[in-house]
Amino acid sequence: MRSLLGTALIVAAALVAVHGQRAQFDLVIRGGRVVDGTGNPSFDADLGIRDGRIVVLGRATGSASRTIDATGLAVAPGFIDIHNHSDTTLLDDPDGQSMLRQGVTSMILGEGGSAAPSRRWPRFTAYFDELRRRGLSANIGSYVGSSQVWTQVHGPRAGPPDGTELEAMRRLVGEAMTDGALGLASSLSGPPGVWIDTDTLVALAEVAGQHGGRYSTHMRTEGTGVFKSVEEAVEIGRRGHLPVDIIHLKIAERTMWGQMPDLVALIAAARARGQAVEANVYPYRAGQNDLASIVPPWAHEDGATALVARLKDPSLRPRLEGEILGKVPLGDWYNHYTATGGWDGMLLVTLTNPRYRQFAGKRMSEVITSIGRPPLDVLFELLIENGGSVPTVFFHHSEEDMRYALAQPFVSIGSDGSAVNADGTVGPAHPHPRFYGTFPRVLGRYVREARLLSLEEAVRKMTSANAAKVRQFDRGLLRPGLWADVTIFDPARVLDLATFEQPQQYATGIEYVIVNGTVVIDRGTHTHARPGQILQGPGRAIDVDASRQRPMGQR
Structure with a gap:
C-alpha cells in the first residue's frame, strides 16, 4: 500500500512540474486603502484571495492569477443590502445590475410578502433551488413574510385567526426557518399586514426566535401613530424573545417633522433596558408604496x-x-x-x-x-x-429627520429597492432612484460632501452591521478566513446619478465588485459572472446538502 501511495505522489509531483504550479493567490488586491467594516480607522494593505476566501490581509507576496491595482481606491467588504425587494426581478435577470453596480454583494429579501411559502414555492427550499439553477451574481438571503404566512392560511381578509389557523401559521414559520429563512418580517401599513394583530405577530415571531432569527418590521404606521408603532415593534421583540430591526425608520407625516430625536430616544430607551432593537434607513426623503395605499384597508x-x-x-x-x-x-x-x-x-x-x-x-x-x-x-x-x-x-418625510436617523450608531443602511436594468427590460419604467443609488449616495453625499458620517462608519453601516443582523458572521468584514466579498471604489468620485426625474442611471465610482472571490464588476462593467450563494439562516436544518453551499459558478 505504501509503495502504491508513494508512486501516486511521484506521479502527482511530475504532473505539477509539467503543467506548472498553481498560483499562490487567485486574486490579489494591491495598494488600496482598506476600510475593513469594523468602523475602525482605515489602513494601507493588500488583500490576497484564494478559493473564494480571504487568505491574506497585509502584505500579499507570491504569485497571483490576477492582480488589481487599488492605488487611490478604498477596499471595503461588499455592501449588504439589509432591505431589498429583488425576490422576483432576480429570476428575470440574475445579474442584478443596478445593485451590483452600487457595490452590493448580498441582498436580504422577504419583507411582508416573501417568495415562500406560496403556490409557486411551497417551501423556501424550492425557491432557493430555483435561484441556484439560474445562478446569481450576488448572495441572497430571505426572511419569511408575516403577510405571506397570513394569506396562505387565513386568506386576504381581516379578522383574527382561529386556533387551528394560528398553529398552521406557526408551522409555516418553523418550516421556513429550518429551510434557511433569516427570521420573520412584517409589513403592517397596508393589507394584508394591517389585519395582523399584535398577539398573532408575537406568536409567529416567537417561532422565528426559537430558531435564532430576527423580527424585521415595516411598522404599522410611520405617520401620526409612529411612536405607538415603535412601541408595538419593541413589544413584539420582547414578548417573542428575539432581536428587532425597524425597516426604514422615518416620520412620514408633515405635521410631525422634527420629532426624530424623540423617536430615536424611544428606541434608545429600549436598548438601555437591554433589548436588542435596531433600525435601518435609505438616504432619501421619499418612499415608495402604491397608489392603492390611499384606499382604506x-x-x-x-x-x-x-x-x-x-x-x-x-x-x-x-x-x-x-x-x-x-x-x-x-x-x-x-x-x-x-x-x-x-x-x-x-x-x-x-x-x-x-x-x-x-x-x-x-x-x-x-x-x-x-x-x-x-x-x-x-x-x-x-x-x-x-x-x-x-x-x-x-414625498412624505424630511431630509433633516432622515439625516438624524442615519447618524445613529444602531441604524444601518438598506435600499428598499430592487435589482433592475437601466435599459428598462427588468423592473418598472420609472423606479425610485434608490434602486440605483442608495449606497453610493451615502458615500458621496453624506460622507464626502456633508461629512455627516466618517467613511469608516458609513462602511460599517453597510457591511458588518447588516451581516450581524442576519447572523452571517463569515461576511461583512475583511478578515482572513472569511468569504471574499469585496467592493473597491473611489472615495473622491463615488456618487449616485439617479434622480426622481431620471432614475435609470447607474452610480459612478464603483470600480470593482468581487463576490465569493470572483470579479463581477470589473472597472465598472458587469462580467456576467454568477458566483452568488444562498445565505442560510441560523435555524437551517443541520442535514444541509454541503454541495448546495458551494459558489454557483459563472456564466
Whole structure:
C-alpha cells in the first residue's frame, strides 16, 4: 500500500512540474486603502484571495492569477443590502445590475410578502433551488413574510385567526426557518399586514426566535401613530424573545417633522433596558408604496378584484371619499394621502395599462390636470384601469429627520429597492432612484460632501452591521478566513446619478465588485459572472446538502 501511495505522489509531483504550479493567490488586491467594516480607522494593505476566501490581509507576496491595482481606491467588504425587494426581478435577470453596480454583494429579501411559502414555492427550499439553477451574481438571503404566512392560511381578509389557523401559521414559520429563512418580517401599513394583530405577530415571531432569527418590521404606521408603532415593534421583540430591526425608520407625516430625536430616544430607551432593537434607513426623503395605499384597508379585503369592484360601486363613494381625504378618521390606519400632504407629493412609477403609461414619472397633480377630472375620479380611474395597483413614490418625510436617523450608531443602511436594468427590460419604467443609488449616495453625499458620517462608519453601516443582523458572521468584514466579498471604489468620485426625474442611471465610482472571490464588476462593467450563494439562516436544518453551499459558478 505504501509503495502504491508513494508512486501516486511521484506521479502527482511530475504532473505539477509539467503543467506548472498553481498560483499562490487567485486574486490579489494591491495598494488600496482598506476600510475593513469594523468602523475602525482605515489602513494601507493588500488583500490576497484564494478559493473564494480571504487568505491574506497585509502584505500579499507570491504569485497571483490576477492582480488589481487599488492605488487611490478604498477596499471595503461588499455592501449588504439589509432591505431589498429583488425576490422576483432576480429570476428575470440574475445579474442584478443596478445593485451590483452600487457595490452590493448580498441582498436580504422577504419583507411582508416573501417568495415562500406560496403556490409557486411551497417551501423556501424550492425557491432557493430555483435561484441556484439560474445562478446569481450576488448572495441572497430571505426572511419569511408575516403577510405571506397570513394569506396562505387565513386568506386576504381581516379578522383574527382561529386556533387551528394560528398553529398552521406557526408551522409555516418553523418550516421556513429550518429551510434557511433569516427570521420573520412584517409589513403592517397596508393589507394584508394591517389585519395582523399584535398577539398573532408575537406568536409567529416567537417561532422565528426559537430558531435564532430576527423580527424585521415595516411598522404599522410611520405617520401620526409612529411612536405607538415603535412601541408595538419593541413589544413584539420582547414578548417573542428575539432581536428587532425597524425597516426604514422615518416620520412620514408633515405635521410631525422634527420629532426624530424623540423617536430615536424611544428606541434608545429600549436598548438601555437591554433589548436588542435596531433600525435601518435609505438616504432619501421619499418612499415608495402604491397608489392603492390611499384606499382604506376594508376596501382591500379579498384581493385586487374585490377592491376594483368597490371602487366602481357608487354607493361606497361617500365613505371612501371621507376616509381617503381624512374627513373621517379611521383608527390607526396610516393614510398616505394626509401624510404626504396632497397630490403633488405623489409620483407615479408603473402603470400596466398601455393607455396610461404616458403618466409614468409624472406627479399625481399633473395627471389630474391632464385628465381634467376631479382628483378622486382620477384616482379611482387609475386604479380601476390598472388592476388595482399603481406603484407610487410618496414625498412624505424630511431630509433633516432622515439625516438624524442615519447618524445613529444602531441604524444601518438598506435600499428598499430592487435589482433592475437601466435599459428598462427588468423592473418598472420609472423606479425610485434608490434602486440605483442608495449606497453610493451615502458615500458621496453624506460622507464626502456633508461629512455627516466618517467613511469608516458609513462602511460599517453597510457591511458588518447588516451581516450581524442576519447572523452571517463569515461576511461583512475583511478578515482572513472569511468569504471574499469585496467592493473597491473611489472615495473622491463615488456618487449616485439617479434622480426622481431620471432614475435609470447607474452610480459612478464603483470600480470593482468581487463576490465569493470572483470579479463581477470589473472597472465598472458587469462580467456576467454568477458566483452568488444562498445565505442560510441560523435555524437551517443541520442535514444541509454541503454541495448546495458551494459558489454557483459563472456564466
